[in-house]
Amino acid sequence: MNRFGPLLGRGIERITASALGPYQTAVVRIGFAATWLLFLLRELPHRLELYGPDSPWNWDMAQRLIAENDAFTVLMWSDGRIWFEAVYALAVLSSALLMLGWRTRTMSVLFMIGVLSLQNRSIFMGDGGDNVIHLMATYLVFTRCGQVWSLDARRAARARVEPVEPVDLGRAAEPVDKVGPVLWWFLGLGLAVVTFMGELSGGWLMVFWGLWLAHGLWWAVGRRAPHGEARRLLDVIVKLAHNAALLVIMVEACLIYATAGWYKIQGSRWQDGTAVYYPLQLDYFSPWPALSDLLASHGLMVMLVTYGTVAVQVAFPFTLFNRRVKNVLLAAMIFEHAVIAVVLGLPFFSLAMIAADAVFLPTSFLRRVGGWTARARGALFSRFSRGAAVPGQRGADEEPARESTEHARVGFPS
Template identity: 40%
Template sequence: MRSEAQKTASFGVERWLADRITAGWHLLTGRPVSLYAASVLRIGYGLLYLIFLLREFPHRAEIWGPDAPWTPALADQLFEQTGWKSILTLSDNRGYFELCYVFAVVTSALFVLGWRTRGISVLFAVVVTSFHARAIFMTDGGDNLILLMAIYLVLTACGRRWSLDARRARLKAARAGNAPEPAGNRLARQLRDARTTLITVVHNCGMFVIAAQVCFLYGSAGLYKVQGASWGGGTALHYALNLQLFRPWPALSHFVDEYTLLVAIAGYMTVLLQVAFPFVLFGRLKYPVLVMLLGMHIGIAVFLGLPLFSGAMIVADAAFLPDRFYAFLPRLCRRVVQRGDGWLSVPGRAAGSGTVPTQGGPGALGSEHRVVLPAGRKDTTAAVEPAAPQVPPKRG
């Protein structure tokens, strides 16, 4: 009897495991996930790097070019030890460097627009890697994160939404209409299906790697802070606000530092949010956590003068918002625009009329008007119609 129970329990476990494996395989190969989030990552990191290149345009030669103290010869010696490569070290010619810089700016702009994203994403990763490796001793955490994300985005289908590629696909589908797709032979159909499945699997794996990277980043940062005495004592942000290198507005930093209790609470909340982040991703608690992390990164950008790092982290956090949120954004914007048009419209004014009634006249809105609600209408939108003028009684 006991052996039968053990067999039943073993069969139940095997069936449960098989169901989980089947569900996981279907999730991996069924359809590409988080297409809107991938597009937000593409636009966000492409725009950040484009702004970064334009911001450093006056100093480009001193950072990456021929006038840099870290010469291409020194960079090549370091590359022999680290295995890095950079297209900027292929020549010392100034014209070649200017051409590479223009190429980087154009590539970043095309990556933001989503033009031929499959190939441009590879070029964008090459650009980011080359500029990062050329001046590796001048990089920080934001540069490292952008580098990793540029490489990961090569694996994703980040041009399926909000891109020129998506617009071209819509126009092509509209022109094709309901025309039947050519059948082709069986081998061609199988190759198309295999290609679609492969793209889906690679995209889903790329998004999973991006999510795992952000979780590791937050978790390791939180655990590292826990080991520090200043974070445990609540004084870490006090010291950060008084570092001369990270004080873009000293008066503002001094003003905030006067509220010692709030500064200590902000330090404890920072550690708590970073440690708890990987554990709240599968519930609704992640939304308030993401909002608080957004506030934290804005504070880092303003008070510590690290806008590139904060921007990179904010874009990375956007990967955890569901596609239904991004799909709702255009409808929300249209509603706001329509409501704004309603606010700007003048009551009692005919559509398309170019004149405004004179105040106090027969057509003006005032005590001589009454609001008439149409039959069956219960909302505040009403038709305004002038009331009959009051004729004073004749005196004998």
């Protein structure tokens, strides 16, 4: 029993002292926000038929269904065209800003609202990837997904290097954040109006008011006592929430593959090795008929892909205990989803699954990718601008902020 005491202590210290997986959560944030944004932009000409007033699943039918399952969607607050366009525009804007990492705490909530509102309005629109986005949009709210590769990280790095005049000799100097408080008050006013009109009730009312109050409390404590006991306690709670949400994301990805693999094992077409052949014969899943016919004409290839898909999906959750095997299967699954995107014409399903897979990517690999991207971006920008480099820019893009100063100096919660 004494042997497990130090291990348990180190484990508790680790999950309370730092927000784990900064690069992984950043990739998940960018991946899902980009996937949803690209989907919304592609369906922009068809938005009214998919989720709006012209949808075959009309407003009355959606209202009756939501009255039974209590799903959340702000599109049920009004059946007007203007309201729908406003919600759709909010979904596009929040996706773009979350992808860039601007005020990630706020944008993650607005991103979740946009995803749930549109998907719950017309539940029959989607290809499977929408279910993954639906779940991950909720989990991202509880993560600190803007620690690296975000505008928030860049703003925090600049705040650490730029001199700031002290306001009070008794406490640390902090940069004045004007955008955060205005955004917080504006959203609070909107939430109050919606609550007064009776559009929100029950659990969702508590969730949104709780998030709004938690963000305000974080900022207030940070301004009054950035290094006090209350701030340290809140910091521990935030890190615990982040690490718990990160664990849920990982477990969710494993469950998706495990259930898919075990259900495939029970199917006769997967057992005889011919399951992949049939989708290749459907016009809906054949954007490149010549390519589909070429693959379907090779029986050995069809059999290998069929059995290989089942083996990879069933085995993946068990390979997490071996890093090398996990990385090999992870690369195989990402390649498989890339092939599905091209051959079967399911790009957004594949992008959503690749974004979910990214939570398991090694930190060393992600850091190298970040370095390559930063150098490529620097080389590109140097051709158009010869201005001086911004202090702290490199650190904001490549290194997570130090835990001891990251939140105390950023200012208002974003």
